[in-house]
Amino acid sequence: xxxxxxxxxxxxxxxxxxxxxxxxxxxxxxxxxxxxxxxxxxxxxxxxxxxxxxxxxxxxxxxxxxxxxxxxxxxxxxxxxxxxxxxxxxxxxxxxxxxxxxxxxxxxxxxxxxxxxxxxxxxxxxxxxxxxxxxxxxxxxxxxxxxxxxxxxxxxxxxxxxxxxxxxxxxxxxxxxxxxxxxxxxxxxxxxxxxxxxxxxxxxxxxxxxxxxxxxxxxxxxxxxxxxxxxxxxxxxxxxxxxxxxxxxxxxxxxxxxxxxxxxxxxxxxxxxxxxxxxxxxxxxxxxxxxxxxxxxxxxxxxxxxxxxxxxxxxxxxxxxxxxxxxxxxxxxxxxxxxxxxxxxxxxxxxxxxxxxxxxxxxxxxxxxxxxxxxxxxxxxxxxxxxxxxxxxxxxxxxxxxxxxxxx
Amino acid sequence: xxxxxxxxxxxxxxxxxxxxxxxxxxxxxxxxxxxxxxxxxxxxxxxxxxxxxxxxxxxxxxxxxxxxxxxxxxxxxxxxxxxxxxxxxxxxxxxxxxxxxxxxxxxxxxxxxxxxxxxxxxxxxxxxxxxxxxxxxxxxxxxxxxxxxxxxxxxxxxxxxxxx
Numbered sequence: 423x424x425x426x427x428x429x430x431x432x433x434x435x436x437x438x439x440x441x442x443x444x445x446x447x448x449x450x451x452x453x454x455x456x457x458x459x460x461x462x463x464x465x466x467x468x469x470x471x472x473x474x475x476x477x478x479x480x481x482x483x484x485x486x487x488x489x490x491x492x493x494x495x496x497x498x499x500x501x502x503x504x505x506x507x508x509x510x511x512x513x514x515x516x517x518x519x520x521x522x523x524x525x526x527x528x529x530x531x532x533x534x535x536x537x538x539x540x541x542x543x544x545x546x547x548x549x550x551x552x553x554x555x556x557x558x559x560x561x562x563x564x565x566x567x568x569x570x571x572x573x574x575x576x577x578x579x580x581x582x583x584x585x586x587x588x589x590x591x592x593x594x595x596x597x598x599x600x601x602x603x604x605x606x607x608x609x610x611x612x613x614x615x616x617x618x619x620x621x622x623x624x625x626x627x628x629x630x631x632x633x634x635x636x637x638x639x640x641x642x643x644x645x646x647x648x649x650x651x652x653x654x655x656x657x658x659x660x661x662x663x664x665x666x667x668x669x670x671x672x673x674x675x676x677x678x679x680x681x682x683x684x685x686x687x688x689x690x691x692x693x694x695x696x697x698x699x700x701x702x703x704x705x706x707x708x709x710x711x712x713x714x715x716x717x718x719x720x721x722x723x724x725x726x727x728x729x730x731x732x733x734x735x736x737x738x739x740x741x742x743x744x745x746x747x748x749x750x751x752x753x754x755x756x757x758x759x760x761x762x763x764x765x766x767x768x769x770x771x772x773x774x775x776x777x778x779x780x781x782x783x784x785x786x787x788x789x790x791x792x793x794x795x796x797x798x799x800x801x802x803x804x805x806x807x808x809x810x811x812x813x814x815x816x817x818x819x820x821x822x823x824x825x826x827x828x829x830x
Numbered sequence: 831x832x833x834x835x836x837x838x839x840x841x842x843x844x845x846x847x848x849x850x851x852x853x854x855x856x857x858x859x860x861x862x863x864x865x866x867x868x869x870x871x872x873x874x875x876x877x878x879x880x881x882x883x884x885x886x887x888x889x890x891x892x893x894x895x896x897x898x899x900x901x902x903x904x905x906x907x908x909x910x911x912x913x914x915x916x917x918x919x920x921x922x923x924x925x926x927x928x929x930x931x932x933x934x935x936x937x938x939x940x941x942x943x944x945x946x947x948x949x950x951x952x953x954x955x956x957x958x959x960x961x962x963x964x965x966x967x968x969x970x971x972x973x974x975x976x977x978x979x980x981x982x983x984x985x986x987x988x989x990x991x992x993x994x
Contacts, residue, residue: 461942462965469950470976505862635891635939648890654864654914718865718908718918720892729892729908731918746893746943754939783965 427455430765434463438541438769441779449765457760459753464783472743477503477577477712480743484730487745488781489570490533493519493526494723495730495745495781496575501656502732503577503740505717509708513658513700515579520658521695522565522574524688525592528599529558530724531681531688534776535606538678541770542619547609554602561595564588579705589696596689603685610678620675624759624771627672636755637748638726639684640775642668643676650722662694674774710738723748725776747781837863840915843886851878866917875921876931879907882919883936887911891933894943896951898979903928903951923953932957950977 433444442463448456468487472480481503485496497519504511532555539547559569565588566572574580610616626636631644641648650656651664667683669676712734721728726748735741752775759771797805810816837860844858847868858868870878882888888909897904902922910916923929930947932955933940945964947953952975962968966976971987 458961460962460964462963462967465965465967467976470981473979632889633938635937648912650914653912654910654916716867716918717861718892718916720910720916727892731893731895731906731908733897742895742897744893744895750893750942751939753942 439772439777443779447765452764452766454760454763454765457757459757461753461779462783464780469743469745472740474739476710476738477740480740481575481577482573484745485571485573488778490530490778491526491723491725491728491781492571493522493574494721494728497523497657498719498721498728498730499732500575500577502717502719502730503712506715506732506734507709507712509578509706511579512703512706514702515704516657517695517699518580518584518704519575520662521692522572523657524691524695525558525562527724528685528688529555529562531685532558534681537773538770541773544616551606554599557595557598561592564591576705578708583704584699592692592696596692600689603682607682610682617675620678621673623674623767624763624774625673626755626759630758631755634754634758635751637751639677639680640726640752640755642666643680644672645670650720650727654720656719656721658695662691662698664691674770677774711736725749725778726751747778749775749777749779749781840866843915846886850881864914864916866915868917868919870919870921872921872923875919878919879933879936882909882917888917891937891940892916894940894947896947896953896977898951898977901925903953905930905947928953930955934959951975952978
């Protein structure tokens with residue numbers, strides 16, 4: 423009965439995810455027969471903008487591709503530029519990059535665990551993990567000066583050193599986080615409600631994960647042992663080897679276990695990086711102009727393989743910067759996972775790849791809208807009030823001292 | 831790995847490619863450990879990609895990069911294999927007729943990368959599966975490809991004047 427099938431558009435703005443993306447689902451009853459994904463709502467023109475700016479300006483721009491794995495993009499870009507310029511980064515700088523990278527992974531995975539809890543109605547988990555995540559956010563703020571968009575990198579190394587006092591504080595923080603993560607692993611493995619809610623949901627077989635090019639914890643939970651830190655070591659990972667965490671549940675439950683396992687591996691790596699942190703300088707001087715060359719870098723971001731391609735042309739601005747964030751590689755897999763699943767599983771299946779659409783879309787910076795011109799703050803407010811008034815809600819008498827044009 | 835044989839695997843890949851495809855002679859470059867670059871004519875790229883995937887374990891397509899090279903449009907297929915070696919295979923097509931064959935039959939994830947080439951640089955990719963455009967908005971004017979070097983935001987029809 424093809425006529426009984428229903429097409430349901432979800433998004434781009436919807437309560438299931440914090441970022442815009444749009445799904446077109448074909449349903450038979452509660453079952454999803456086909457899922458189409460439309461991306462691009464966060465396209466900002468960053469690759470084009472990079473071509474008009476200097477390498478050091480670009481470093482700060484690419485760091486803002488994502489608000490969570492910002493260090494991943496900045497490090498990948500810096501490494502690509504350093505390879506084009508044939509710079510040898512000091513060992514201590516490589517260790518500090520890996521250290522911040524692992525702390526970033528801890529913050530990202532704890533954040534994900536909370537979001538996953540929220541999507542299945544287990545909000546206590548959200549409250550717990552996000553409270554604990556503050557420990558690692560404080561450590562990142564202490565090391566870099568920022569909670570997000572750390573700005574620790576520069577072309578040729580890092581900008582801030584790690585003191586022995588900071589090392590102790592990191593070790594103390596990691597101890598707390600490790601205890602908490604052990605508790606979450608107990609919850610994930612022994613809490614029947616959670617295991618039953620996540621098992622068999624968003625299935626992705628090993629062969630499909632390989633065929634569709636899945637990356638990161640999404641691939642590793644389908645028993646694909648791909649991790650750039652091990653396969654293609656960068657920064658300090660050649661000297662501080664990583665144990666790749668995999669699982670063969672091939673579903674959202676497996677993706678939860680992989681991320682919990684990776685948190686424990688992060689703590690081990692952080693301790694080892696601190697223990698073996700070499701002495702020496704933290705940066706070498708980088709030239710403003712980079713000779714014509716090309717470089718391709720793979721970086722294992724919390725969500726999976728992040729790739730940067732940089733082509734230089736002898737000037738102080740790049741010829742081309744290309745970024746492929748992990749979510750774009752996982753989108754095909756998501757469409758596949760949704761198929762034959764239930765509509766009510768959509769939020770957790772999508773959340774389980776830990777999507778980041780700002781990363782994915784990156785790229786036309788146009789000032790104002792080409793069609794409608796530029797709105798002032800006051801006009802936007804008037805527009806909002808009018809929009810609601812037409813629907814029977816009158817805000818105009820509220821907060822009268824904040825009338826259009828007089829705000830602040 | 832000892833210093834001398836550190837890049838034995840890369841050299842073997844280079845030798846196999848040149849042996850199989852004589853037109854790649856002196857076109858396969860080892861940039862460093864695990865990084866290789868190769869250049870093929872546009873009409874032979876499909877064959878080389880097929881051989882790399884079927885016979886040489888390059889099962890991962892990391893991404894596809896499009897380039898504006900002036901008279902031509904360049905395209906780079908970044909292929910990786912377990913073990914960490916990445917081979918970037920590049921080719922170029924004339925700007926007046928920038929036609930490519932889709933590689934989605936081999937690499938399903940390539941669909942998004944090929945749509946990027948179409949939207950941002952104006953490539954015509956034949957055989958890309960049906961689906962919504964990416965990444966530009968549905969009402970984006972035709973013929974406006976932002977990653978072309980001569981494209982400026984002001985080129986958009988109806989673009990507002992720059993604010994002071």
